Amino acid sequence: MFERGRVSALLPDFPWDTIASAKARAAAHPDGIVDLSVGTPVDPVDSLIRAALAAVADVPGYPTTHGTPQLRAAAVDALKRRFGITGVAPDAVLPAIGTKELIAGLPRLLGLGAADLVVIPEVAYPTYEVGALLAGTRILRADGLTRLGPESPALIFLNSPSNPTGRVLGVEHLRKVVNFARERGAVVASDECYLGLAWDERAVSILDPEVCDGDHTGLLAIHSLSKTSNLASYRAGFVTGDPALVRELLEVRKHAGMMVPFPVQSAMTAALGDDAHEARQRELYRARREVLRKALQQADFRIDHSQAGLYLWSTRGENCRTTLDWLAERGILAAPGDFYGPTGTEHVRIALTATDERIAAAARRLTD
Numbered sequence: 359m360f361e362r363g364r365v366s367a368l369l370p371d372f373p374w375d376t377i378a379s380a381k382a383r384a385a386a387h388p389d390g391i392v393d394l395s396v397g398t399p400v401d402p403v404d405s406l407i408r409a410a411l412a413a414v415a416d417v418p419g420y421p422t423t424h425g426t427p428q429l430r431a432a433a434v435d436a437l438k439r440r441f442g443i444t445g446v447a448p449d450a451v452l453p454a455i456g457t458k459e460l461i462a463g464l465p466r467l468l469g470l471g472a473a474d475l476v477v478i479p480e481v482a483y484p485t486y487e488v489g490a491l492l493a494g495t496r497i498l499r500a501d502g503l504t505r506l507g508p509e510s511p512a513l514i515f516l517n518s519p520s521n522p523t524g525r526v527l528g529v530e531h532l533r534k535v536v537n538f539a540r541e542r543g544a545v546v547a548s549d550e551c552y553l554g555l556a557w558d559e560r561a562v563s564i565l566d567p568e569v570c571d572g573d574h575t576g577l578l579a580i581h582s583l584s585k586t587s588n589l590a591s592y593r594a595g596f597v598t599g600d601p602a603l604v605r606e607l608l609e610v611r612k613h614a615g616m617m618v619p620f621p622v623q624s625a626m627t628a629a630l631g632d633d634a635h636e637a638r639q640r641e642l643y644r645a646r647r648e649v650l651r652k653a654l655q656q657a658d659f660r661i662d663h664s665q666a667g668l669y670l671w672s673t674r675g676e677n678c679r680t681t682l683d684w685l686a687e688r689g690i691l692a693a694p695g696d697f698y699g700p701t702g703t704e705h706v707r708i709a710l711t712a713t714d715e716r717i718a719a720a721a722r723r724l725t726d
């Protein structure tokens with residue numbers, strides 16, 4: 359019998375509702391709210407990318423799930439140029455309608471279920487847990503392999519640089535995870551959304567030859583264009599890595615109609631072919647980060663990790679909801695660390711995704 363709400367009941371309450379009162383308080387500031395709670399891009403989409411989208415806006419036919427050969431070739435070239443990732447065949451690239459849907463669907467797409475264990479970071483982007491819950495797997499939050507004991511997980515999600523902490527996992531750490539996964543037959547899905555936004559430390563892909571010795575077996579790298587190319591509204595990402603795993607994902611996604619719209623494929627091809635717009639965007643974030651970092655430190659915040667990515671993982675050594683209220687009184691909205699896992703309760707996540715004007719306003723309010 360059909361039971362209403364059966365699936366949504368599996369999922370956590372939507373946490374953003376719990377910051378509505380802090381948001382209302384911040385919005386009451388006479389000079390307006392500075393909303394640093396979400397990592398949504400605010401700078402315009404580059405004209406090169408817009409032109410590529412518009413140029414094919416008259417094409418009426420269905421796109422392919424695998425994406426155009428041009429898109430896949432552009433992804434292969436960009437991975438090599440930007441991150442030194444070699445050995446990716448164009449066939450092993452699969453576009454996604456933004457990477458959130460891919461992550462939320464991955465455990466299910468891989469056929470995992472109640473007998474399987476999915477490992478996610480201790481403090482994590484919430485969609486890893488959502489994907490595991492939708493597939494009905496067991497879930498373990500762990501940053502180190504020793505927490506796993508003798509267990510053989512089916513899937514390990516990694517996220518370096520991390521949302522929310524900005525932590526970067528080094529080559530040695532990644533190598534250990536790859537070797538462990540190979541010994542125990544696990545798939546490693548490395549969410550590399552922020553790989554192009556490293557500030558104080560080099561961030562490497564799971565597919566970097568230094569990490570995997572050029573062998574992509576059992577490895578998936580998930581790349582989003584939302585942050586580095588400001589394409590969150592287009593829904594643009596891709597997954598690559600183990601050719602056999604990507605082929606399997608392609609087969610299932612073909613049946614389910616999970617196609618990236620053709621104009622977006624064209625826009626992605628242009629974005630992946632051009633590093634200049636990415637570099638300009640990175641410099642905007644670098645400058646905003648400096649302004650906010652200094653202001654937070656002056657206001658006696660401690661910033662942990664945050665070597666890369668779009669967030670400052672900040673604490674005043676108190677419960678994050680108290681910090682949230684303190685910031686809201688100054689018209690600033692942050693995301694409470696408890697959104698991301700039980701060990702995040704003393705941090706707030708402060709996003710760099712606001713205009714220069716709003717970032718400057720936040721800095722003034724923090725230091726006045």
Ligand SMILES: Cc1ncc(COP(=O)(O)O)c(C=O)c1O
Pocket residue numbers: 397455456457458459483517520521549551581582583584590594595
């Ligand atoms: C760690 C991480 N992964 C994936 C995503 C999803 O990005 P998109 O669906 O826009 O590709 C985000 C977005 O904030 C993120 O922070």
